[in-house]
Amino acid sequence: MFRRRESVPFSFVAEADRFRSNITPPPRERTSVSQLAGRSLIGLTVVAGLVGSLILGLPALSPTQSLSHSQQTEAAHGR
Numbered sequence: 296m297f298r299r300r301e302s303v304p305f306s307f308v309a310e311a312d313r314f315r316s317n318i319t320p321p322p323r324e325r326t327s328v329s330q331l332a333g334r335s336l337i338g339l340t341v342v343a344g345l346v347g348s349l350i351l352g353l354p355a356l357s358p359t360q361s362l363s364h365s366q367q368t369e370a371a372h373g374r
Contacts, residue, residue, distance in 0.1 A: 326334075
């Protein structure tokens with residue numbers, strides 16, 4: 296293996312972790328009323344979709360006790 300000819304300034308490497316820039320970022324723009332309304336409408340649409348899918352999906356996930364009960368009563372009446 297070959298060695299590097301130039302040395303690494305370790306003080307620079309140590310200072311790199313705590314370097315602070317003297318340039319401040321530009322201030323954030325304030326959100327307008329229309330942007331807030333749009334974001335809230337999108338959020339409400341997503342929540343309404345999740346709630347609607349949960350409401351429509353719960354009957355499919357419930358055990359079918361009523362169906363098996365009606366089949367048993369029909370079999371008892373058929374005898």
